[in-house]
Amino acid sequence: xxxxxxDNLHTSxxxxxxxxxxxxxxxxxxxxxxxxxxxxxxxxxxxTLSGLLRPTGGRIMFKxxxxxxxxxxxxxxxxxxxxxxxxQVIATMSVQENLSVxxxxxxxxxxxTELERIFSRFPRLSERRMQKAxxxxxxxxxxxxxxxxxxxxPELLMLDEPSMGLAPLLVNEVFGIIADIKALGIPILLVEQxxxxxxxxxxxxxxxxxxxxxxxxxxxxxxxDPQILSAYLG
Amino acid sequence: xDTLLQQVVNAxxxxxxxSLFALGYSLVFSIxxxxxxxxxxxxxxxxxxxxxxxxxxxTPLWLAFILAMVGAGLLSVTLEFxxxxxxxxxxxxxxxxxxxxxxxxxxxxxxxxxxxxxxxxRTEAYFPRELVSxxxxxxxxxxxRIAPIRMIIVVVSLLLTILMQYLVGRTxxxxxxxxxxxxxxxxxxxxxxxxxxxxxxxxxxxxxxxxAGMFYGVVFLNVTPFIGEDVxxxxxxxxxxxxxxxxxxxxxxGYLVAGLxxxxxxxxxxxxxxxxxxLLLFAILLVRPQGLLGQSESTRA
Ligand SMILES: Nc1ncnc2c1ncn2[C@@H]1O[C@H](COP(=O)(O)OP(=O)(O)OP(=O)(O)O)[C@@H](O)[C@H]1O
Ligand SMILES: [Mg+2]
Numbered sequence: 001x002x003x004x005x006x007d008n009l010h011t012s013x014x015x016x017x018x019x020x021x022x023x024x025x026x027x028x029x030x031x032x033x034x035x036x037x038x039x040x041x042x043x044x045x046x047x048t049l050s051g052l053l054r055p056t057g058g059r060i061m062f063k064x065x066x067x068x069x070x071x072x073x074x075x076x077x078x079x080x081x082x083x084x085x086x087x088q089v090i091a092t093m094s095v096q097e098n099l100s101v102x103x104x105x106x107x108x109x110x111x112x113t114e115l116e117r118i119f120s121r122f123p124r125l126s127e128r129r130m131q132k133a134x135x136x137x138x139x140x141x142x143x144x145x146x147x148x149x150x151x152x153x154p155e156l157l158m159l160d161e162p163s164m165g166l167a168p169l170l171v172n173e174v175f176g177i178i179a180d181i182k183a184l185g186i187p188i189l190l191v192e193q194x195x196x197x198x199x200x201x202x203x204x205x206x207x208x209x210x211x212x213x214x215x216x217x218x219x220x221x222x223x224x225d226p227q228i229l230s231a232y233l234g
Numbered sequence: 235x236d237t238l239l240q241q242v243v244n245a246x247x248x249x250x251x252x253s254l255f256a257l258g259y260s261l262v263f264s265i266x267x268x269x270x271x272x273x274x275x276x277x278x279x280x281x282x283x284x285x286x287x288x289x290x291x292x293t294p295l296w297l298a299f300i301l302a303m304v305g306a307g308l309l310s311v312t313l314e315f316x317x318x319x320x321x322x323x324x325x326x327x328x329x330x331x332x333x334x335x336x337x338x339x340x341x342x343x344x345x346x347x348x349x350x351x352x353x354x355x356r357t358e359a360y361f362p363r364e365l366v367s368x369x370x371x372x373x374x375x376x377x378x379r380i381a382p383i384r385m386i387i388v389v390v391s392l393l394l395t396i397l398m399q400y401l402v403g404r405t406x407x408x409x410x411x412x413x414x415x416x417x418x419x420x421x422x423x424x425x426x427x428x429x430x431x432x433x434x435x436x437x438x439x440x441x442x443x444x445x446a447g448m449f450y451g452v453v454f455l456n457v458t459p460f461i462g463e464d465v466x467x468x469x470x471x472x473x474x475x476x477x478x479x480x481x482x483x484x485x486x487x488g489y490l491v492a493g494l495x496x497x498x499x500x501x502x503x504x505x506x507x508x509x510x511x512x513l514l515l516f517a518i519l520l521v522r523p524q525g526l527l528g529q530s531e532s533t534r535a
Contacts, residue, residue: 052419072422081423088420090413101413102424104406152425 001064002027003187004049004080004156009058011041011048018044020211021058026156031178031188033198033219035232036208042191043085045208046158049189050082051075063155077105079155083162085191087141089148091134095125098133098144102152111151118147121180139170146177150186157181158189163197175201195232199223207232238500240378245496246489247384247453250391253488255446255465256472257398257481258310258439264415264479265435268328271335272313273443274462274469275342280306280444281451281461282346285359295365299390299448306444307437313338314436319429339462346459359457366452387449394445395485401438402481411435415479467508468495471515477528486526 002025011019018041026032034042047053049060051072060068062080076082081102090098099118103111119126122143128136133144142162149157159178163171175197182188182201192198199205199219207215207228215228222228255277262270283305287298317338321331350357366386370379402408413421414431422428450465451457472491476483491511498510518525 050423052422071427072419073425073427076423076425084420084423088417090416090420092416093409093412097409101409105425148424 002061003030003063004189005059005061006045006049007059007061009045009048009060010056011044011053012056018211019048019055022208022211022213023058024206024213024216026187026189029185029187030204031182031190031202033190033192033202033205034208035192035195035198035205038193039210040208041211042208043160044211046082046084046160046189046191049075049158050080052082076102076152079153080158081149081152081154081156082158083145083149083160085160085164087138087145089133089136089141089144091132093133094130095133095136095144096129099125099148099151102148106151106153108153114151114153118150121177122147139166139173142166142170142174143177146174146181150181154186156187156189158191160191161193162190163192163194171197195228199233237377239376241496241500242493243378243380244384245492247387248495249489249492250388251446251449251453251488252465252468252472252492253485254391254394254442254449255469256476256484256488257395258442258446259469260473260476260479260481260484261398261402261411261435261442262310262439263473265411265432266318266331268331269335269470270313270318270439271332271466272317272339272342273310273439274466275339275346276306276310276313276440276443276462277447277450277465277469278346278457278459278462279309279342280447281457282349282359282447282459283444284448284451285361285457286353288361288365289359290353295452299445302448303441303444306447307440309342310436310440310443311433314432319432343459343462350459357459361452361455361457363455383452387453390445391449394442395481398438398442399481407431407434467511467515471511471518473525474515474523475518475525477525480525480527483525483527 004026007023009019009022010017022045034045036042044053048055051070051074054069059066062078065078067075067078090101093101099115100111124140125143125147133141136144146162163174166174171194178188178190178201190198190202199222202219205217205219205222206213259270259273262273280302284298284302287293287301288295293301317334318331321334347357350359366383370381371385372379402411410421410426410431413424413426414428418428447461450461468491472487473484475490476487494510494514495507498506
């Protein structure tokens with residue numbers, strides 16, 4: 001059985017139907033990417049999976065449990081961890097506190113080890129441990145929220161446009177981090193507008209348009225797909 | 235006429251009460267994002283539970299104090315469930331929550347009136363005078379006299395303030411409160427049960443408001459269902475002065491407002507004391523709306 005099974009998911013904002021029957025699966029160790037234009041419904045999918053939004057129909061199975069309609073904190077507790085769009089560091093807390101604030105979800109007692117591992121992976125955060133997170137640059141904030149999610153010992157990590165608004169050098173760094181996380185064996189559901197980069201790191205890709213999955217395939221296949229080439233890699 | 239130093243001593247114990255009141259007010263504001271205007275009714279309930287415990291149950295002062303804090307804490311939690319949560323669930327605008335808190339304040343005062351009438355035969359009750367030794371502590375060299383109860387109030391209020399600092403700054407639940415205060419969705423994604431944090435914050439705020447009310451009653455001896463009105467404006471001024479949502483700010487604001495009141499009484503007589511507080515509030519809103527210790531709107535929790 002797959003780690004995550006999404007079946008015929010519908011989500012609306014009032015009268016606006018943002019998801020109109022989305023189905024996909026994700027297995028252990030896999031990196032799956034959702035790509036699509038602005039407003040396609042990518043964030044809506046992640047927010048529905050994480051419990052920030054309630055679906056109007058369909059079913060979400062995670063680790064064999066039906067988590068449809070669960071509250072967000074319970075979903076996180078089960079190991080389905082979302083790094084939201086737009087970074088969302090807790091600006092009033094120090095860098096170190098931002099990292100430790102989700103550590104209460106860990107099922108092991110390796111929070112301190114993980115913290116040091118994150119600091120050695122992100123030396124710029126280590127230098128600014130005691131600084132308020134609101135004062136970090138955009139790139140540093142992105143590292144921070146990814147680090148914060150890792151502190152929660154995720155069993156599936158959902159990243160919403162982690163490269164958005166970053167300079168090219170930092171975009172490369174973010175994708176380097178994603179590759180590292182994949183190498184740790186943590187499965188990832190990656191939402192990206194940077195389709196070229198997403199196709200390099202993902203195993204499998206779903207293309208979303210107006211709340212529907214219109215194409216699915218291995219990253220290798222989609223890279224050669226003429227339609228994808230012109231629409232997303234042009 | 236008391237000496238100026240004597241006035242300062244009085245101001246400190248009054249400030250201790252105001253700062254306890256402002257602490258709870260500020261805590262709920264930082265979590266809720268809206269002023270809970272029923273907090274002054276919670277204050278009244280603390281004095282009420284205290285006077286009830288002492289007079290009708292004959293409990294000692296310390297036990298009455300604990301009952302007052304717990305009673306006010308529970309009433310505050312009830313407010314969260316009845317007056318705020320249903321509105322939040324429906325994504326009601328903030329102004330709706332504010333109005334709801336005004337309604338709740340009126341309701342609590344009305345219920346207070348009924349219970350006062352039923353228990354005491356009128357809307358007034360008294361703490362017995364000799365609850366705490368009346369012999370003042372006299373410091374001859376400075377020619378000041380300190381009532382023992384005022385001493386107790388200052389010390390207990392200081393201890394409670396330190397406890398609040400510790401809870402919010404150093405414990406996990408405090409960290410979770412700060413996360414919820416910053417952003418509820420972010421907090422929820424971090425595995426924090428936001429509803430539970432609301433309940434905890436309302437309880438804590440009620441405990442502090444109740445403690446303040448009880449002390450106020452013990453100092454002035456008489457308790458009515460309307461004593462919340464005495465502190466409603468003061469508490470608001472204290473938290474605006476200190477910086478909305480800041481713990482140190484609320485404490486500082488409480489003491490400053492008390493000091494100002496005492497000074498205005500010395501200079502102009504007691505009839506100006508509320509006018510002066512209002513002028514102060516208005517001046518801060520004009521000149522430094524983020525308060526003395528507050529950060530600008532963009533970085534505030
Ligand atoms: N809070 C909201 N209220 C009403 N409509 C919304 C809301 N959020 C999103 N929508 C609508 O739902 C649709 C999907 O939005 P969503 O944010 O999921 O898109 P997205 O694929 O994440 O886009 P982007 O790449 O710009 O982040 C869009 O039509 C959007 O306008
Ligand atoms: Mg989006």
